[in-house]
Amino acid sequence: MSKNTRGVKAYISDSNTTNCAKGIPKKHWIVYYYLLSISKWNYKDKEQHRYVYKKDINISEISKRLKVSRTTYYSAIENLINNNIIAEDSYNDKYYKLPSYPKCYANIQPYVLKELLAYSVESDIGIDLLRTYLILKKYNELKTNIIKNFTKKDIVVLLERGESATREYRKVEIILILLKKFDLIDFTKEFKRTKISQYYVYTLKKVNTHSNYLYNNFINPEKKIKEIMQQLLEEL
Known part of the structure; x- marks a missing residue:
């Protein structure tokens, strides 16, 4: 499969988008x-x-x-x-x-879809890995020419996991690290402190359409997805 394959429009769950x-x-x-x-x-x-x-x-x-x-x-x-x-x-x-429906969809390469789906099935992180990538890709497409900031809470809310779920915040943190390791996204983060809370603000630098890491695994599946994911999580 060529990396120039036409993208697929994938549905995302965005509670801030009308009619989704x-x-x-x-x-x-x-x-x-x-x-x-x-x-x-x-x-x-x-x-x-x-x-x-x-x-x-x-x-x-x-x-x-x-x-x-x-x-x-x-x-x-x-x-x-x-x-x-x-x-x-x-x-x-x-x-x-x-x-x-354009408002509810993000474009994704077929091999990226299949690889992220496989990782989602074989890990405790689940389908939120794929959905977070799609949410950030859509966010990147909508928010052009401006600073793209978000928090883990923003992602948790869009994934509809509940705003106060501390475990979900940790899961989102792991997802962001994995997506960065896959070279699908790049970001920086800055620590913020208020009188009542402390948290990180992430700045989205880029969202990539292609991933050499995922593509190489897709065309040369030497290791099982489960083994790769376990190794990645151990490296975190």
């Missing part, structure tokens, strides 16, 4: 991003959606690969349809549509 879905469970996000990773696009007709043929969906394989039960898979499909993240064609029930 909220309250989607982690396992349901995993199902969505997997469907996106195997989806196709009708280039000839320039359709505004991607699609997945139902006959190409092997639920047993999905359950094993994504570590979700069949019940969770069916529940995810229903939830994703109800939230307009995927759709069934009223004229042709042979496939699912994966529509694209």
